[in-house]
Amino acid sequence: MSELKRPPALAVGHRIQLQGQVRGVLEVTAQAAVVEDANAGHRVVALIDLFEAPDFEVLFQPERMPLPQVGLLEAFPPEAVKQALWWEGHILEVLHGVVPAAEHGTQPRPGYGPGSSVTSRERAKAAELAAAGHAVAAKTIANRRRRYQAEGLVGLADRRPVRRRAEFGSVPEAVVEAMRKAIKEGVDTSTRNGAYLIWRTGEILREAGGEAELPARQTLYRLLAKLTKGTHATGSAVTRRSKAHGANAPFGELTVSAPGEVMQIDSTPLDVMVRLDNGVIGKVELTGMIDVATRTLSAAVLRPTTKSVDASVLLARTVTPELMRPGWVDALKMSRSVLPHRRLLTLDERLEHAAAKPVIVPEMIVCDHGKVFISRNFRSSCRFLEIDFQPTHKGAPFQKGHIEKMLGSVALMFAQFLPGYTGRNTDQRGRHPEQENVWSLPELQDLLDEWIIAKWQNRPHDGLRDPDHPGRLFTPNQKYAALVEACGYVPVALSGQDYVELLPSAWRAVNSYGIRINNRTYDSPELGPMRLKDSGVTAKRGLWEVHRDPYDVSYVWVRDHRGDGGWVKATWKHLNRAPVPFGDLAWDHVSHQLPKATEEELAQAVADLLTRAHAGPGRAAGKKDRKPKTGAAKDGRRIAARTKASAPTVPAPAPEPPGDVEDGPDVLDEAEGDLAEVIPLGLFNPLEDPWGRS
The missing domain is CATH 3.30.420.10 (Ribonuclease H-like superfamily/Ribonuclease H)
Structure with missing residues (x-):
C-alpha cells in the first residue's frame, strides 16, 4: 500500500544526513538550505534536491505521522471504521500519554506520565483493557501501534472486507495468456461463442506443450467474462474490430472555434x-x-x-x-x-x-x-x-x-x-x-x-x-x-456558374423535342440553335454536355459548345404537374410579420413531420372530398396555382426575378372549383336493343 508522507520539517540547528555525512543546518530559506560542509565550511543546497537525495534524513527528530487516506476508509464497513476509531484513541494515549480529547494542561494518568517508556505504556494499556473485559496482549497493542504510525487510521481497520484479491483468482498464468491469445485470434474473424474460445484455449496450451491444466468449466467462463469485457468478442464483428484496432493512448481532442474549420x-x-x-x-x-x-x-x-x-x-x-x-x-x-x-x-x-x-x-x-x-x-x-x-x-x-x-x-x-x-x-x-x-x-x-x-x-x-x-x-x-x-x-x-460546374454531367443529343434524361424531357427556347446539331466534341460523338442536380429534377443545364461555353437552362416539360419550389408570389402571400418561432411551434412541427412520414405517401381517394372549402384553403390553392405559373426560385447561373403573372380566370376557376364526380361509360353492345334500355 502506498504511503502519503509530509515533507520533513527543517529548521536551523537540526542535524541531517546527506551524502554519507552528518551535517548541521545553518540557514533555511524558501528555496534552499545552507548546511555544513567538511571541505568548504558551508554549502547551499536546493530544498527539492535535498529532499530527493537517496540518503537524506533528519536525525534526532520524532517520527511524523503519514497523511491519513481518508478516501480509502469509505470502502470499509461502518463497523470496521467504528472499531478503528476506538483503537485510535487508545493508541494515541500510548504514544502521547494523554487521550486525544483531553483538555490542554491535562496531566497523564499513572503509567503514562513522563519517564515511562512506550513499552511500559503498552503493558499498562493491555492491563487496562483486560480489566475492562477486552483480553488483549501487550504484543497486539505494539503491533497496532506500529501499523498506526506507518499507515494511520487505515492500519487499525479490519482489512478482510477490502482485502485485495488476485485479478484472476487461482487460475494459472499460462491459462490466462492462452485465453488472451484465443481472443486476439478472433478479432478479424467471424463471431464465435464462448465455448469455441474455451476450446481454442485448450488447443493453444497443448500446442505450446505446457503442463497447466484447465480449471473447471465454470471457472473458465468467469475468466472469459473478465477478459472479454468491453471487447465484443462474442458480439458484433464490426464493433469488435473497431475496438481492437482503436487507439490505446488517450484520445486527443481537436480544438475548433469557427464554423467550417473542420x-x-x-x-x-x-x-x-x-x-x-x-x-x-x-x-x-x-x-x-x-x-x-x-x-x-x-x-x-x-x-x-x-x-x-x-x-x-x-x-x-x-x-x-x-x-x-x-x-x-x-x-x-x-x-x-x-x-x-x-x-x-x-x-x-x-x-x-x-x-x-x-x-x-x-x-x-x-x-x-x-x-x-x-x-x-x-x-x-x-x-x-x-x-x-x-x-x-x-x-x-x-x-x-x-x-x-x-x-x-x-x-x-x-x-x-x-x-x-x-x-x-x-x-x-x-x-x-x-x-x-x-x-x-x-x-x-x-x-x-x-x-x-x-x-x-x-x-x-x-x-x-x-x-x-x-x-x-x-x-x-x-x-x-x-x-x-x-x-x-x-x-x-x-457563383451560379460554379454551382453548375460541380453538378454531375451527362452527354445527350438535343432533339427536336428537347433533351431526354432518365425518361424526363427538358426543353427551352434557348435550345433552338442546338436542336439536331453536332456539338463539335468529337470525343463524345457530337453530343452536348448536360449538367443536372440529382436531387432536383426541375431543371438541367446544357453547355453551349458552339457559342461562348456558357450554360443554357432547360425546364422539365411536366414541371407544372409536379410540386415546385416556392416563388416570390407565394412568399408575398405568407410574408406577414410573425414573432420568433417558439419551442412549442418547433416541437409541433417535428411531431407533424414524424406523423406524416410514418403514414407514408398519400393514396388516391376513391371519392371526392365533399367538405366545404374554407376561405384560407381557397386562397392557398389560388396562390399555388399562380406560383406554378410564375418562375420558381432555384439555383441558376443567372437567376432572374419572377415576372408578374396575371390572374387568369381559367387557372383560378380550376384551382377553386371542386373536382367533378367521375361517371363510367357503359360498353356498346351491337346485339342489344337500344330501345329496351331503361
Whole structure:
C-alpha cells in the first residue's frame, strides 16, 4: 500500500544526513538550505534536491505521522471504521500519554506520565483493557501501534472486507495468456461463442506443450467474462474490430472555434425501403456532412449508390442556403430562428427566403478511404473550393467520430418512424417491410431535409456545452449564432456558374423535342440553335454536355459548345404537374410579420413531420372530398396555382426575378372549383336493343 508522507520539517540547528555525512543546518530559506560542509565550511543546497537525495534524513527528530487516506476508509464497513476509531484513541494515549480529547494542561494518568517508556505504556494499556473485559496482549497493542504510525487510521481497520484479491483468482498464468491469445485470434474473424474460445484455449496450451491444466468449466467462463469485457468478442464483428484496432493512448481532442474549420463527411446505407425511379423497392445510401464546431448537419442526400459526383454536389449544397419549400411551417424560417438572420441578410441576399439552417464554408474536410471520397472528382472539387482534404488512417473510424455518431442518430431518430424501416440487421427486421406504403426517393429526400431543419438543428447536443456552465446545452443553431459573432461570416463561396460546374454531367443529343434524361424531357427556347446539331466534341460523338442536380429534377443545364461555353437552362416539360419550389408570389402571400418561432411551434412541427412520414405517401381517394372549402384553403390553392405559373426560385447561373403573372380566370376557376364526380361509360353492345334500355 502506498504511503502519503509530509515533507520533513527543517529548521536551523537540526542535524541531517546527506551524502554519507552528518551535517548541521545553518540557514533555511524558501528555496534552499545552507548546511555544513567538511571541505568548504558551508554549502547551499536546493530544498527539492535535498529532499530527493537517496540518503537524506533528519536525525534526532520524532517520527511524523503519514497523511491519513481518508478516501480509502469509505470502502470499509461502518463497523470496521467504528472499531478503528476506538483503537485510535487508545493508541494515541500510548504514544502521547494523554487521550486525544483531553483538555490542554491535562496531566497523564499513572503509567503514562513522563519517564515511562512506550513499552511500559503498552503493558499498562493491555492491563487496562483486560480489566475492562477486552483480553488483549501487550504484543497486539505494539503491533497496532506500529501499523498506526506507518499507515494511520487505515492500519487499525479490519482489512478482510477490502482485502485485495488476485485479478484472476487461482487460475494459472499460462491459462490466462492462452485465453488472451484465443481472443486476439478472433478479432478479424467471424463471431464465435464462448465455448469455441474455451476450446481454442485448450488447443493453444497443448500446442505450446505446457503442463497447466484447465480449471473447471465454470471457472473458465468467469475468466472469459473478465477478459472479454468491453471487447465484443462474442458480439458484433464490426464493433469488435473497431475496438481492437482503436487507439490505446488517450484520445486527443481537436480544438475548433469557427464554423467550417473542420468538417467530416461519410456515407452509410439507410435502414429504410424506398421506391426508386424505376418503381423497384430497394435501399439507398445516406451521405452527410457535419460541422464539428457547431454540430450542424450542413447537407445530407440520399442516393441508390453514392458516387464521386454525389460527394461534389454535397459540397455545393453545403455552401448554398436551404430554401423554404411548400408545406413547411413558418417556424422553420431562418428569420424566425435564433440565427442572426437580419445581420446576415445584409451580407448575403440569398438568405432572404432561407430555412433555419446555417450556410457554412468548409476549410478542412475529414473523410475515410472510401473510393467516393478519395476519387479524383471529389479531390478536384475540394481543390477548386480551396478546401484542405484530410483522409483518416485506414481502419480508424474514431478519427471521424462526429459523422459516425450523426449517421447512427439519423437511423435512430428519423428512419425508424418511416414505413419500410428494416432495422440495423436481419435480427431486427420485420416481415415484408417492402410491402408497406414506402416513400419514393424524392419524397423521402424532402422529408429528410425538413427533419434536419425542424429537429436536428434545434436539438440540444451533448457535445455543445457551455464551458462556464456545463449543465447548459446548446443547439447547433445556437452554437452557430454564438460563434459567428466572434468568427464572422463568409457569405458566398460559389457563383451560379460554379454551382453548375460541380453538378454531375451527362452527354445527350438535343432533339427536336428537347433533351431526354432518365425518361424526363427538358426543353427551352434557348435550345433552338442546338436542336439536331453536332456539338463539335468529337470525343463524345457530337453530343452536348448536360449538367443536372440529382436531387432536383426541375431543371438541367446544357453547355453551349458552339457559342461562348456558357450554360443554357432547360425546364422539365411536366414541371407544372409536379410540386415546385416556392416563388416570390407565394412568399408575398405568407410574408406577414410573425414573432420568433417558439419551442412549442418547433416541437409541433417535428411531431407533424414524424406523423406524416410514418403514414407514408398519400393514396388516391376513391371519392371526392365533399367538405366545404374554407376561405384560407381557397386562397392557398389560388396562390399555388399562380406560383406554378410564375418562375420558381432555384439555383441558376443567372437567376432572374419572377415576372408578374396575371390572374387568369381559367387557372383560378380550376384551382377553386371542386373536382367533378367521375361517371363510367357503359360498353356498346351491337346485339342489344337500344330501345329496351331503361
